[in-house]
Amino acid sequence: MASAAPVGEAGRPGGAPLVVDGRVRIDVTLTGASDGEAARRTVERLRAAVHAVPYAGAMVGGRTAQQIDTQDTATRDRNLIAPVVLAVILVILFALLRAVLLPLLLVATVALGYFATLGVTALVFQGLLGFSGTDASVPLYGFVFLVALGVDYNIFLMTRVRKEALRHGSREGIRRGLTATGGVITSAGVVLAATFAAPVVIPLAFLAQIAFIVAFGVLLDTLVIRSLLVPALARDIGPAAWWPTPPDKVPATARPPESTTSA
Incomplete structure (x- = not known):
């Protein structure tokens, strides 16, 4: 009234x-x-x-009208930017991995990590800390950070997996690729999470929420999604995940040679 x-x-x-x-x-x-x-x-x-x-x-x-306009604008931007970013990422992954199903799987895991992080953030800030709400631009900023970092780790992991799979087959390639990159991805995620968590101590709700989203999202991505979920899904699906160019079907003459090291 x-x-x-x-x-x-x-x-x-x-x-x-x-x-x-x-x-x-x-x-x-x-x-x-x-x-x-x-x-x-x-x-x-x-x-x-x-x-x-x-x-x-x-x-x-007035104040209420400004809040409505800000929220509507943020929602419109998020609904426009998110699909465009994911579409561009898909095109890059299609070209890089030379597959169709696997890029879709990787983008789906990135989206899953983002939504899971938003849910945990809402539980922490509204359920535990008693925040009444969040800035309308927080979800979009969180999306940009988490998608950028998640796709970066995806590319680092799966390009090595493909390289190893061309030599040793799909399942063995996943194991070798994860062994070679897992330590780097995990340590990088811990360092990034600690770095982004620093603004939590600043008494600004916007910075605290962004810092928590990025720190928690990076840890979730590197410790769970990239280290466990993605390799498990790729291993269960098998060579079909690399269709139409599964590594098991690539001629031996087209495969990269084994790298040698000398003491």
């Missing part, structure tokens, strides 16, 4: 209304909290009512 009154020429309600360029300012006072769901619904109904008046050209502003 809300009450409205025109603003007078002195800037106070009452008296002759202040008219500027044919427009009259009317202050609306909400009965509930300006950042609550009831206030949001009231502003949306008010906008729908005034915009339905022909030739009125009315505008509804």
Whole structure:
């Protein structure tokens, strides 16, 4: 609910209304909290009512209206940017791994890690710490960081797996590739998580939430998804994951030679 009154020429309600360029300012006072769901619904109904008046050209502003616009803009940006980023990543993975199913699998694991991180973040900040909400831009920033890091680890792992699979077969290649890159990926994830966790101590909700999302998401990606889930899925699917160019079907003459080292 809300009450409205025109603003007078002195800037106070009452008296002759202040008219500027044919427009009259009317202050609306909400009965509930300006950042609550009831206030949001009231502003949306008010906008729908005034915009339905022909030739009125009315505008509804204020703190609640600004929050609505910010959230709507962030949602629109997220819904546009996320699919574009994932599509570009898929094209790169298609070309790099020369496969169809495996890039789709890798992007799906990145998305899974992102949504799992958002869920844990909501539980921690709203359920345990009592935060009333989050900045509308936090999910998009978290998506950019986690997808960039997750895809980087994916490429590092699976390019080595493919190289080993060309010599030793799909399953043995997964084991050798994970052995060669697992320590580097895990240690890099721990260092990055510790680095990004530093802003948690800054008394700003936005920075604290971003820091937690990136730190937890990187640890989840490097310790669970990249080290366990991706190799397990690729091993269970087998050579079919590399279709249409499974390493087991590549002629021996096209395979890279064994690397040799001398003491």
